[in-house]
Amino acid sequence: MLQDKVMAAGDATAGERGPWLPGGEPQAGRIARAWLRSDADKRAIEQVQPEDLLPGRTTYECIRAAAALEPAKPALILLRSADLAVPPRIITYAELMQRIVQAANLFSAVSGSERPSVALILPMVPEALIATWAAQTAGIACPINPYLEERVVASIMNAARATVLVISTAKFGPGAWDKLEAICAQVPTLRRVLIVESDDQASDFMRALESYPADRFVFEPTDDPHAEVMYLPTGGTTGAPKLVRMTHRGQLLNAWMVGSVIGSERDSVVGHAMPNFHVGGLNVIALRTMLYGQTLLTLTTDGFRNQGVIRNFWDIARHYRMTSVLATPTTAAAILAVPDVSSEGHSIVTFNCGASTVPLELMRAFHKRFGIWLREIWGMSEIHGVVTMNRNDGQQPLVGSVGSCLPYHTVKAFEVDASNTFLRECAPGERGVLCVTGPGVTPGYVDANFDGEFFVQGAPGGTRWANTGDLGAFDAQGFGWIFGRAKELIxxxxxxxxxxxxxxxxxxxxxxxxxxxxxxxxxxxxxxxxxxxxxxxxxxxxxxxxxxxxxxxxxxxxxxxxxxxxxxxxxxxxxxxxSKPALRVDAMVRVSRNTAAAIVGESGSIDVEVDESGRRPRVVLTVMLRSGDSAVLSERLRHAFQQFEFEVFVDVVNGASASVS
Missing domain, CATH: 3.30.300.30 (ANL, C-terminal domain)
Known part of the structure; x- marks a missing residue:
């Protein structure tokens, strides 16, 4: 690995060169390659304009530049199985570029005079990435979680004004594709549906591409780095759709910054097991890999949900010489729990954890057994990916910290009021709500009604600051500490x-x-x-x-x-x-059932459900009354549930009903 060569060269040589790898200094028309290990490296990087780090202005231009270096190199490797005896599917950089051009031409042609807006409901297959980057080239990409409810999927597509839908089939297990007709009937802007691995040639996505040129565009793609090219759903699965507006520049800069910490060498093989509808899988892993001309190793279409991948993780890592991987702490715990396995002979340089806090005991136990430190990162869709990381300087990370800020960005702890208005900046080490500023912050949401709760009002210096919703602190040395979501405090x-x-x-x-x-x-x-x-x-x-x-x-x-x-x-x-929301629903059901049972006793049976169709979950309590006065029972239940801070609807089957706050 190039990192090993750099380390062997000695600190003196690295100090003269700064953060730049040999031959990786910023130069027009090519990607800059850095290894960010210190605050001095960060300051050196910040002396360069972000645009001068990249080989192009758009995702297409940057992937094309990487493909030009080694067209025959595997860009995407999809493991068809966790069994190494099963041959993988391989797509080279040359084929990837051809497919992106064809798909962009298709999306443009289908959408006519309208800007294409492409909804993507797909498992972790190469077509998902091809279609995403093609949609960004022609218009808007909108990746959607295949496991959302039908009504939620339709509401997201309507918010994005989808003109094209690329979806899969039941070949990949249950998903939104099982309700394709019902979804399409609710989206009036939809013009065409394309299906990955369809048995119908007329609707098959890859077959449809063959009708379009692969060497040129039949439309004029934008070269504006600030163009909005992706609407990424975030913020849960209930209520009005919350779609983050993403730009070429925001995605590419975040991908570049992450690579400067994890590894920017061309010979890297990046483990890919987080879904492509998530900013971690799509930008932090996949786009970053393509930007640097590396190889993306997709660990089956189910990612880490495939228990075979968990069991065979170290065999896969050794066989494909995987150099980095990003997972949740839950996944790391599952890998640690597999008995009788050895990590000896692996090539992993960096194992990052994100999406939730790494328990201290897990970090220590993982290192003790496998010799690898779990390096925590922190970010969100609204900043196009990651904003703090524990640098891979060969030393033990600061246990419990999410690391320090990436270049061009600042994170501070603020005190804000209930209307998200700035009150004061917290002292180093003092807890507050973490707010971020920098070029990676989203322009806002598709539904601007959500902007007020995200952008801090009256922030100092007239700078745009975003409220992440996380509680934490930054110490005097610039290390961040997360104490949980504001909404997760008990x-x-x-x-x-x-x-x-x-x-x-x-x-x-x-x-x-x-x-x-x-x-x-x-x-x-x-x-x-x-x-x-x-x-x-x-x-x-x-x-x-x-x-x-x-x-x-x-x-x-x-x-x-x-x-x-x-x-x-x-x-x-x-x-x-x-999923803490799922646990909260379970707790609400248990409390509601126990509270009602203490009142109803033997006079009836109780059924409890939770309605999640609104902005807040609501308990629906149905009592099948066998004896007693329904009006009296309803009043007693109403009084009992008045003391709780959640909404309950009580229905007694023989006619009395009441809505209780």
Missing amino acids: IRGGHNIDPRLIEEVLMCHPGVQTAAAIGRPDSAKGEMPIAYVQPKAGCSVAADELLQLCRERVQERAAVPIEIIVLEQMPLTAVGKI
């Missing part, structure tokens, strides 16, 4: 509890693989802390034992959980992090 009678106080204690138990603490609704305190745990395979853990562990080790008495629930499988999001 608020017990006005006492703010950091869930990590509980989670890190539970993760110390040898039988626990993952843990998540949330606030359970409480009629007196608002919330009370509880925790969910998933045991390691083959292990059995008792809730009472874990509660006692918390009583002994949780530092704040108010933070000791009142209940621990053991789950066989923790609910996960599509990117593999623990």
Whole structure:
């Protein structure tokens, strides 16, 4: 690896050259290649205009520049199976460029006089990346999570005014494609549907490309780096669609910065197991790999959701000489939990973790067993990817920190009021809401009504600052510390509890693989802390034992959980992090059922559901009354649920019903 050669050259040579790799100094028409290891390196990079680091102004121009270096080199490798005996699918840089041009021409032709807006509902197949970058070349790309509900998918497509839909089939398992007709019927702007691996030649995506030239565009693509070319859904799955507006420049600059920390050498092989509808999979991993002319190794169409990939991770890493990988802490814990495997002989230089906080015990245990430090990163869709990273300088990362800021960006802790108006800047080390400024910050949301809660009003210096919603601090040395989402704090009678106080204690138990603490609704305190745990395979853990562990080790008495629930499988999001919204729904159901049961008793049966179609979940409580006065029962239930801070709709089947706040 080139990094090894650079390290062997000695610090003196590196100091003379600064952050630039040999032959990688900024030069017009080619990509600059750096290795960011220190604050001095960051300052040196910031002396260069961001545009001068890149070989082009758009995603297409930059990928084309990389392809010109080695056209026959594998750009995309898709593992068809976690079994190494199964041959992979390989697409070279030359083929990738041809397909991008063809797809861009197709999207332009289909959309006519309108700017193409292409919705992409696909698993982790090469077609997803081809279609995304082609859509950005011709117009707008809108990648969508295939596992969202039909109504949510349709609302996102309508918000993006989709003219084309590229979708898959049930060959890849259950997904939104199972309700294709119903989705299309709700999107009036849609002109054509193209299906990846379709049995119908007329609708097959790759066959459709053959009708269009691969060596030239039949339209005039924009060369404006500030053009909005992607609407990326974010912010959950309920309520109005929240789509982040992304530009060529924002994506490319973030990809370049991440590569300067993880590795910018052309011979790198980048593990790809986060979905392409997520900023981590699409920009931080895939676009970054293409920008530097590296090889993207997709770890099956299911990524880390494929248990075979988890079991065979080190065999895959050795065989393909994988040099870097990005995963969630939950995935790292799953890899650590696999028994009787060896990491010996791997080529991984950097193993980054993102999407949620890395538990301290996991970081230490992973390094002890595999000799690799989990280097935490932090970012969000609204900044086109990542904004802080733990630099790979060969040393142990600062355990618990998300690292320091990437070039051209600043993060500070602010105190803001309920209307997101600036009150004051927090002192170094003081907790506040983390806000970021820099060229990577999104222009805003497609629905501008969301902008007010994101952009800080009255920020100092007239600079545009974005409220990330994360609580944290930056110390005097410039290292960031995340204490959780503002929305994830457990608020017990006005006492703010950091869930990590509980989670890190539970993760110390040898039988626990993952843990998540949330606030359970409480009629007196608002919330009370509880925790969910998933045991390691083959292990059995008792809730009472874990509660006692918390009583002994949780530092704040108010933070000791009142209940621990053991789950066989923790609910996960599509990117593999623990889904705390799903756990909150479970807690709401449990509390509602128990509260109602104490009142209804033997006089009826109870059914509890949660309606998530609005901006806030609502409990729907149905009582099948067998005896007693329905009006009296409804009033008693109404009174009981008045004390909770969530909405409940109570329905007693023999006619009485009431809506209770």
